[in-house]
Amino acid sequence: MTHDATAKLRAINFNVHYGEKHALHDITLEVRPNKVAALIGPSGCGKSTFLRSINRMNDVIEGVKTSGSIEIDGVNVYDSYVDVVELRKRVGMVFQKSIPFPKSIYENVAFGLRLAGNTAKSELDEIVEQSLKRAALWGEVSDRLDKSAMGLSGGQQQRLCIARAIAVNPEILLMDEPCSALDPISTAKIEELIEDLKSSYTIIIVTHNMQQAARVSDVTGFFYMGRLVEMDRTRTIFTSPAQKETEDYITGRFG
Amino acid sequence: MQLQDKRLFRKKRPRYGEIAIEWSIRVVSSVSILVIVLIFLFVFREAAGIFNSATEAGSTLQTIEAETAGKSEIHTSDNDDLKPEIYNPDSGIETGEAPPANLLPDLQVATTEASGKSEIHTSDDDDLKPEIYNPDSGEEAVESLISDISDKPLQPSKSIWQNLAGENWQPISEEPKFGVTPLIIGTVKTTFTAIAIAAPLGILAAMYVALFAHRRLREIIKPFIEILAGFPSVVIGFFCLMTVASILQDTFGFDYRLNSIVGGLGLAITVVPIIFTITEDALSAVPKSYREAALALGATEWEAAFRLMLPAAMPGVIAAVLLGIGRAFGETMIALMATGNAPLAEWNLAAPARTLAATIGAEMGEVIWGSTHYGVLFFLGALLFLVSFAINLLTEVFVRRRLAKKFQGS
Ligand SMILES: Nc1ncnc2c1ncn2[C@@H]1O[C@H](COP(=O)(O)OP(=O)(O)OP(=O)(O)O)[C@@H](O)[C@H]1O
Ligand SMILES: [Mg+2]
Numbered sequence: 001m002t003h004d005a006t007a008k009l010r011a012i013n014f015n016v017h018y019g020e021k022h023a024l025h026d027i028t029l030e031v032r033p034n035k036v037a038a039l040i041g042p043s044g045c046g047k048s049t050f051l052r053s054i055n056r057m058n059d060v061i062e063g064v065k066t067s068g069s070i071e072i073d074g075v076n077v078y079d080s081y082v083d084v085v086e087l088r089k090r091v092g093m094v095f096q097k098s099i100p101f102p103k104s105i106y107e108n109v110a111f112g113l114r115l116a117g118n119t120a121k122s123e124l125d126e127i128v129e130q131s132l133k134r135a136a137l138w139g140e141v142s143d144r145l146d147k148s149a150m151g152l153s154g155g156q157q158q159r160l161c162i163a164r165a166i167a168v169n170p171e172i173l174l175m176d177e178p179c180s181a182l183d184p185i186s187t188a189k190i191e192e193l194i195e196d197l198k199s200s201y202t203i204i205i206v207t208h209n210m211q212q213a214a215r216v217s218d219v220t221g222f223f224y225m226g227r228l229v230e231m232d233r234t235r236t237i238f239t240s241p242a243q244k245e246t247e248d249y250i251t252g253r254f255g
Numbered sequence: 256m257q258l259q260d261k262r263l264f265r266k267k268r269p270r271y272g273e274i275a276i277e278w279s280i281r282v283v284s285s286v287s288i289l290v291i292v293l294i295f296l297f298v299f300r301e302a303a304g305i306f307n308s309a310t311e312a313g314s315t316l317q318t319i320e321a322e323t324a325g326k327s328e329i330h331t332s333d334n335d336d337l338k339p340e341i342y343n344p345d346s347g348i349e350t351g352e353a354p355p356a357n358l359l360p361d362l363q364v365a366t367t368e369a370s371g372k373s374e375i376h377t378s379d380d381d382d383l384k385p386e387i388y389n390p391d392s393g394e395e396a397v398e399s400l401i402s403d404i405s406d407k408p409l410q411p412s413k414s415i416w417q418n419l420a421g422e423n424w425q426p427i428s429e430e431p432k433f434g435v436t437p438l439i440i441g442t443v444k445t446t447f448t449a450i451a452i453a454a455p456l457g458i459l460a461a462m463y464v465a466l467f468a469h470r471r472l473r474e475i476i477k478p479f480i481e482i483l484a485g486f487p488s489v490v491i492g493f494f495c496l497m498t499v500a501s502i503l504q505d506t507f508g509f510d511y512r513l514n515s516i517v518g519g520l521g522l523a524i525t526v527v528p529i530i531f532t533i534t535e536d537a538l539s540a541v542p543k544s545y546r547e548a549a550l551a552l553g554a555t556e557w558e559a560a561f562r563l564m565l566p567a568a569m570p571g572v573i574a575a576v577l578l579g580i581g582r583a584f585g586e587t588m589i590a591l592m593a594t595g596n597a598p599l600a601e602w603n604l605a606a607p608a609r610t611l612a613a614t615i616g617a618e619m620g621e622v623i624w625g626s627t628h629y630g631v632l633f634f635l636g637a638l639l640f641l642v643s644f645a646i647n648l649l650t651e652v653f654v655r656r657r658l659a660k661k662f663q664g665s
Binding site for chain 1: 542544545547548549550551552553554555558562563566567
């Protein structure tokens, strides 16, 4: 394994077991800063498991064991001295199903900030506005920030979740099928957003949509049966993949 | 083949079994609803007696007498057989000769009772009457009886309202005092103590069980606390009376061994399971994904619980507390045994207290049937009912509508 000093995220021989089930086998990959990495692969191949391993969300599931390492800026997040809470503040996550909190739109975005002990009203106002603008939602909600977030449409809710995640200014943004429940217009907005966010974050996105992976990502990794089959520049993966399985998958021959 | 199927489809088969079950359910439920309504009406009517007997009787006497006579004649003719059985096994006065008011010794009795009657029958209550009494014609008889029975001519020096507003509860004395203030203070004191202890305990326990405990631990704790809800309150009362009271007095050096803190503690034992159960349900109903999303934002487990899960379950939590208040408010046995039962108009928590429910429980057994004291006890019952009704209404309107909107969005 060559150690590329410029990698933002690096997994080295990373394994995950759910009890008896060996969900991830020796995953080794790296993502450079300010890049978008897409993870593709058939259902159940371990994409979400890998994503959740990066911010250690798998810790909350009983019976999960990991081995190997995942490094962010050269620090193994599974080291015993790592504070999981701090880690999660640095690694934002957007879930497949949007999960707006039953609070006002404003309070949703401010949630992470308040956790970080940020309570100055003017500062909150500013960051909330900024985050909503970056998530391309400000125009639609600026006049009803104090209304419940549950009243937003599905696409708006997902953008709200993105705004909530970026409000705490993470370094890495993990997105697990963020568009799977959205219409094409909302999807287009979020893809645009990913393009914008790239300048400040390193983004890892799981998607079942090949076109989406091709459109938004710089590098693409193909997962199959808990293994990373190959990872390369997106263009390479989609035009001349090295592995037969990858080609079969992206051309739709299985999965 | 197809044709046959169509014919089958057209042929309607009556389902007698289901119809029978449906009807029996209907009948049973309407009977139980009716019974509940009648109980409430009975309580309110008994309570109303005290206000009627206190009104001035004088100029209206004659007309009333006439009326009373008329009325009871009607009733007695219909319901003579019913009366003694149901309401007055021990007094054989009214077998029809009571109504005639020309007997002088009876005049005073008649005065009070007649005034009572006049209120009910002639004035604005006329429109209510049919609803209330008609379903069961026996009730009419009951009513005439109740007023007949008022055994002592009560001529209070002050009005019953003034009496009720007084600071003393001395129902058995030369000049009975029915001041409910000390009872209300006692009820509020003990209820407050009970909720102040039970709400934090119940809510925290529910949070622990719903959000933190391992599944196995939850399966032990949950039924255990729920069993506590069905624990006989007399046992809890006895326990408080004998053990808790002594421990508390030794620890804090209370002047009175039994006081509203001991009582409140006993009530809390019954209230905790209520608050726990409902809060736990409310918290379990909050999607688990909220917790994950909060953790992913860098919340600790406790932050996720307090800042997200608990607020999301808030309508349920408030409903739980309100129901707990209702329980503490209406609980009789523990209040009777552990509060010291002295009707003091004192806000000091370390002083004995007497609650509304305990007063009814303690005095209803010895009260003279139909007396003012009897009416006042029913008045307390009506008060209890009204407050718990108001609490339920509050739960319904405020919590379900307003809070749910606030926390869960429109
Ligand atoms: N909590 C869990 N407990 C046990 N096994 C799990 C758990 N979560 C996932 N798995 C297993 O791990 C494997 C990988 O699951 P994962 O959710 O990572 O797949 P995925 O690639 O994200 O699939 P999808 O595209 O359907 O979301 C699956 O076989 C799944 O059954
Ligand atoms: Mg997945």
